[in-house]
Amino acid sequence: MNQTKYFIIDFDSTFTQVEALDVLAEISLKDNENQANAIEEIKSITDQGMDGCMSFRESLKKRLDIVNANQKDLPELVDRLSKLVSPSFQRNTAFIDKYRDQIYIVSNGFKDFIVPIVSKFGIKEENVFANEFIYNEAGAIIGFNEENMLSANNGKPNQIASLNLKGEVFVLGDGYTDYEIKKAGLAHKFYAFTENVRREKILNEADHEAPSLDEFLFSQKLERAHSYPKNRIKALMLENIHEGAIQRLKNEGYQVEIYPAGMTEDELVKAIKDVSVLGIRSKTQVTKKVLDNAKRLLSVGAFCIGTNQIDLNAALKKGVAVFNAPFSNTRSVVELALAEIIMLMRNLPDKMSEMHKGKWNKSANGSFEVRGKTLGIIGYGKIGSQLSILAESIGINVQYYDLEEKLALGNATACPSLEHLLKSSDIVSVHVDGREENKLIIGSNEFELMKHGVVFVNLSRGHVVDVDALARYIENGKIHGASVDVFPEEPLSNDHPFQSPLMGLKNTILTPHVGGSTLEAQENIADFVPSKIIEYINTGSTTNSVNFPNITLPTLSQAHRFIHIHKNEPGILAEINNILAKHGINIGGQYLKTNDIIGYVITDIDKNYQEEVIKDLKLVQGTLRFRVLY
Incomplete structure (x- = not known):
């Protein structure tokens, strides 16, 4: 027979994100010129009490003396604390509602501000055990009720003992006084709550760490807002x-x-x-x-x-x-390509190098304008097409070649073959993707087809160009200048050495794979990629995935979502629905998309179902992965 479970929850830095007396000090001392020092002293005393380095009663007296607060400060305190309830408590109101008779707030704080806050979450006032302020006639807080057992050392264990709870007792808190309940043998387990503050000394004494209420509820298989704790x-x-x-x-x-x-x-x-x-x-x-x-x-x-x-x-x-981030660094790559084309046409890499060596070589030999020249773009995708637009805007004639039929932008023209592009371009810029078929698409034969004095740029993938052949054609003068940002073999980090046959060649720009490395691009990528991953984990949506069937899902509401990934074989969807029917489950919504390899089925159902259905769905032949979202 299952025992009744009781939940003892601390208030300061557990139910709320902060220590209430610290916030009260900010309010009561707002006109005090020594406010900052006073608040720091209060926090230091709080930490000593929480770590067990100072007796609780001594800690409480010292803090109240410094706070010097008044009853009229409490409404503002309650208002502030109400906005600082720990996020995991805010989202798990279903747990609080279901177990309200078995949830106790046991705190060394004060009922005066605790009850107005926790009662909004449905926690019973009679289940709140905390200290009580004593006021003078002017409403000033002059002390606390010293007859309240929670005002004394070892107060929490004594309070729990007085409740005489018959069943399993779980304590959730962040301080030493919370651990004392378990130490006294009055709790089944003590969870160190670390969502707001992490005290290593308390963690060493705890049975488990709870980075959030979700983790505690998951470990106890209790009603919760999230199917899986995000801290895991x-x-x-x-x-x-x-x-x-x-x-x-x-x-x-x-x-x-x-x-x-x-x-x-x-x-x-x-x-x-x-x-x-x-x-x-x-x-x-x-x-x-x-x-x-x-x-x-x-x-x-x-x-x-x-x-x-x-x-x-x-x-x-x-x-x-x-x-991936298919658009986020496109502009950065295009700007670098265009800048390097201009630099190579003007023979600037050599001139800049000579200047650093003290050599003044003012000459127009080997320097050309880009206006009126023909740029051949190999690969007319996101980067190639945008380079086309910018290059044309400064007077360059643009042509392109792509394996797929692509709509020309501006006055660009499509070439009927790669050979045609190579023979007729003054500048060749490669912007293909990294698929295996593109390996070594530019080698000796292709360089031989190019015009004498061509400028060659590769900011795509290292393996698409034969760099040894490129080096030979730079050395023999066929290639006027080259820019390479990507290499067949690249160092794993900035601390590893770089080697290439292109090093030291005339009018050659070598850059360390920085085409997309601008602050703007990296910020865009840093926003885009995590947002897609988080959306996939939270909802199952695969929009913009490069390998999964793309599906955009509605926000999940008052339901559980079954995510079933399986081999793309006949009959699996029917088997899934037969299992749901066998368990008497009504489908609220169902979404399916497939590709050649997998099928991706998302089914939204009512929250009430037996765990056996999950076991059955995982056993469907061809299942690759199954998870539940809510």
């Missing part, structure tokens, strides 16, 4: 991803681990095991071997345009959604 979602961010993205994920409640460089396959295999979200840029290879070792991975974020560094099919078969 671990994100690993590699390659110096912008701080904005890190903060976005932290604000969502995820554990975020940062690694400043790329990782080798073996390093990532070791690191990926418990990771739910992986963030990379261009250097880290997410291979099948890596994905096979990812036990909890939900999503990979490529904080760049390309995704050729990720085995998209292996990710798909694993049920891992991949998101």
Whole structure:
């Protein structure tokens, strides 16, 4: 027979995000020139009391003496604290409502401000145990009721003992006085609540850490707002991803681990095991071997345009959604390409190098305007087409070649073949994606077809150009100037060496894969990619995923959402619906999309169902991944 569960919850820094007396001091001392020092002293005394370094009664007396507050300060205090209720308590009102008879607020704070706040959440006034202020005739707070057992040392254990609770007692709090209940043998478990403050000394004494109320409710399998605690979602961010993205994920409640460089396959295999979200840029290879070792991975974020560094099919078969930033750094790459074209046409790289060596070489030899020249763009996608527009605006004639039929922008013209483009262009700029078919599309044969004195630019992918051949054609004078931002092999970090046959060549610009590395681009990426990952985890929406069937879902409301990812085989949807029918479950909404490899089914149902249905759905043949959202 299940025992009744009782929940003992602290108020300061647990139910609310702050210590109430600290806030009261801000109010009562607002006209005091020593307010800042007084508040810091109060916080120091609070911490000593919470860590068990000072007796509670001594801590309380010292703080009240400094606060010097009045009864008229309390309405403002209640108003402020009401806005500072811990977020996880605000969203889990269903738990509070269901267990209101078994929830007790036991606090060393004061009923005077606690009751008005917790009663709004349905917590009974008779279940609030706290201290009481004593006022003088003018309403000044001159002390506290010293006969109240919570005003004394060891007050919380004594208060719980007096309640004589028959059942399992769970304590949720952030301070030593909360741990004392468990220490006295009056609680089944003590959870150190760390959503607002983390006290290492208290964590060492706790049975469990509760980074939020969601974590406590999940561990006890109780009514909760979130199907899975966000603090259990671990994100690993590699390659110096912008701080904005890190903060976005932290604000969502995820554990975020940062690694400043790329990782080798073996390093990532070791690191990926418990990771739910992986963030990379261009250097880290997410291979099948890596994905096979990812036990909890939900999503990979490529904080760049390309995704050729990720085995998209292996990710798909694993049920891992991949998101990138297809538009966020387009402008940055285009601006660099255009700037480098102008610099190469003017032979500036050599002139700049000579100036740094003290050589003044003022000459027009080998320097040309770009106006009237023909730019051949290989790959007329997001970057190629935007380069087309900007180049044309400064008088360059534009032509392009793409495997797919693309609508020409402005006065650009499509070339019937790559050979035609190479033979007729003064400048050749490569902007293809990283698919395997594009490997070495520019080599000796292609360089041989180009005009003598051509300018060559590659800001796309390192493996699309034969760099040894490029070096030969720069050295023999066929290529007037070259700019390369991407290389077949790139260092994992800034601390690793770089080698290339292009180093030291005349009129050659080498940049360390910085085409999209502007603050504006990185800020855009840092906002876009995490937003898509968070949306996928929270709702199941796969909009802009590069490997999953794209589906945009409505916001989930008063329902549970079943996410079923399976091999794209006949009959699976029918089997899913048969299982739901067998369990008497009515479907509120259902969404299905497939590609060649997987089927993605989302089913919204009423919140009341038996757990057996989940077990049955996971056993459907061909299931790759199943999860529940609410």
